[in-house]
Amino acid sequence: METGELSTEPQDGMRRQQAIVVAIDGPSGSGKSSVSRMVAQRLGLAFLDTGAMYRAATWWCLEQGVPLTDTEAVAAVVRELPLAVGVDPAGPTVHVGGTDVGEAIRTTAISSAVSAVATNLEVRAELGRLQREAIAAERVPQSFSHGRGIVAEGRDITTVIAPDADVRILLTASEEARLARRAKEVHGSADAEAVQATRDQVLRRDKDDSTVSTFHVAADGVVTVDSSDLDLEQTVQAVLDVVAQVTGRTAL
Ligand SMILES: Nc1ncnc2c1ncn2[C@@H]1O[C@H](COP(=O)(O)OP(=O)(O)OP(=O)(O)O)[C@@H](O)[C@H]1O
Numbered sequence: 434m435e436t437g438e439l440s441t442e443p444q445d446g447m448r449r450q451q452a453i454v455v456a457i458d459g460p461s462g463s464g465k466s467s468v469s470r471m472v473a474q475r476l477g478l479a480f481l482d483t484g485a486m487y488r489a490a491t492w493w494c495l496e497q498g499v500p501l502t503d504t505e506a507v508a509a510v511v512r513e514l515p516l517a518v519g520v521d522p523a524g525p526t527v528h529v530g531g532t533d534v535g536e537a538i539r540t541t542a543i544s545s546a547v548s549a550v551a552t553n554l555e556v557r558a559e560l561g562r563l564q565r566e567a568i569a570a571e572r573v574p575q576s577f578s579h580g581r582g583i584v585a586e587g588r589d590i591t592t593v594i595a596p597d598a599d600v601r602i603l604l605t606a607s608e609e610a611r612l613a614r615r616a617k618e619v620h621g622s623a624d625a626e627a628v629q630a631t632r633d634q635v636l637r638r639d640k641d642d643s644t645v646s647t648f649h650v651a652a653d654g655v656v657t658v659d660s661s662d663l664d665l666e667q668t669v670q671a672v673l674d675v676v677a678q679v680t681g682r683t684a685l
């Protein structure tokens with residue numbers, strides 16, 4: 434089969450594309466969520482933000498009054514997590530027990546606390562199982578919830594959750610670029626004070642998270658896209674170029 438022929442010929446005679454899985458990992462502030470979501474929209478794919486699942490689990494533990502240092506209790510609560518994740522890239526959603534937590538999980542309090550939950554290996558096993566299920570659902574033609582495949586982003590998607598993904602990308606950026614982006618996003622400025630205030634959310638979190646996942650160096654077969662000197666649109670284009678090269682799939 435030549436590049437670009439990831440397609441089948443259905444009975445109705447229309448050319449139908451096979452589902453593809455695009456896995457994107459990278460450190461905090463590299464642009465994974467924004468870029469993956471835009472790539473999914475352009476390609477007509479579903480979008481799974483796995484970090485949002487760890488954030489939702491953290492929110493739920495705090496709601497339940499579970500100390501995040503109690504790894505057994507956290508794991509037990511997460512095994513019963515009533516989580517519903519919507520994978521439409523035009524409006525991804527996260528609900529816990531019917532409550533829309535889309536905004537609540539983005540607060541600084543959750544950003545500061547989430548690594549304690551994300552480094553709990555039993556939590557990783559449970560959320561990893563849910564992530565594999567969500568990705569598999571977009572591979573099966575009868576159950577496509579959005580389009581023809583999925584873009585899933587996080588820290589261990591290319592290596593642990595979907596090592597068999599059609600496209601595997603490590604999205605990186607220099608520490609300086611990542612701090613400046615997060616400072617602008619959270620404080621509206623990338624001056625020295627704002628950057629300093631952002632270090633915990635970016636560098637300390639990456640240090641903690643990297644004790645359980647490898648997301649600074651690309652694994653074998655994973656393509657690195659360095660966005661340090663690219664703006665958002667250029668980064669989206671760079672990722673679309675990799676997808677097109679590997680699968681032949683181009684924007685709708
Ligand atoms: N290439 C880029 N150039 C400039 N700004 C960018 C670029 N990519 C992303 N951004 C901006 O940087 C900020 C962080 O991006 P985003 O949240 O997508 O990163 P992330 O890798 O998902 O981070 P985290 O893992 O911490 O959630 C956002 O405000 C986003 O708009």
Ligand SMILES: Nc1ccn([C@H]2C[C@H](O)[C@@H](COP(=O)(O)O)O2)c(=O)n1
Pocket residue numbers: 461483484485487488547548551552586587588589590638642646
């Ligand atoms: N596959 C993943 C996704 C996320 N995490 C951790 C890393 C972060 O501390 C936290 C929230 O992720 P973010 O929304 O900032 O991308 O979850 C992980 O360990 N594995």
